Amino acid sequence: MRISPQQHITLEEVTQFLYREARLQDEHQYDAWESLWTDDGVYWVPANGDDIDPEKVMSIIYDNRSRISLRIRQFKTGKRYSQEPASRLRRIVSNVELLDDDGTQLVVACNVIIFESHANRGDTVWAARNEYTLRRHTNGLRMARKKVMLVNNDKALPTMAFLV
Numbered sequence: 001m002r003i004s005p006q007q008h009i010t011l012e013e014v015t016q017f018l019y020r021e022a023r024l025q026d027e028h029q030y031d032a033w034e035s036l037w038t039d040d041g042v043y044w045v046p047a048n049g050d051d052i053d054p055e056k057v058m059s060i061i062y063d064n065r066s067r068i069s070l071r072i073r074q075f076k077t078g079k080r081y082s083q084e085p086a087s088r089l090r091r092i093v094s095n096v097e098l099l100d101d102d103g104t105q106l107v108v109a110c111n112v113i114i115f116e117s118h119a120n121r122g123d124t125v126w127a128a129r130n131e132y133t134l135r136r137h138t139n140g141l142r143m144a145r146k147k148v149m150l151v152n153n154d155k156a157l158p159t160m161a162f163l164v
Contacts, residue, residue: 043062046153060150087116109131112129131147
């Protein structure tokens with residue numbers, strides 16, 4: 001259920017939501033992370049540029065809501081060998097901007113640096129600009145769309161076996 005459009009969401013509330021999402025991913029709390037999504041959520045990590053049409057051009061990830069759930073179930077099987085042992089992760093979220101607010105949903109963006117340390121693959125630093133479409137719900141903000149534009153998505157990338 002959505003909250004009244006008259007209820008104002010502050011930039012601080014948006015920022016705290018983004019911090020929480022980052023923490024849940026870093027700590028591999030994927031059930032809690034999944035609960036942040038709307039039923040029609042879309043999770044998109046473009047390849048070969050930022051403004052491509054994901055329906056026509058290959059993406060690194062282009063998941064609808066059921067595919068997000070499947071991806072999480074696969075992580076939990078213990079058969080995701082690329083994540084055995086699980087990567088140690090930390091994200092730095094910055095430059096949070098509110099781009100649009102039509103009263104029912106918000107478009108926000110931020111910069112993200114992700115440090116990944118993996119026992120078998122060593123350390124990798126990922127940089128991205130994330131764009132979110134967030135909807136107001138009675139139990140807080142929820143993600144209807146997350147687009148992760150990796151800075152180097154036009155190059156061959158090392159294995160990314162975690163959720164960016």
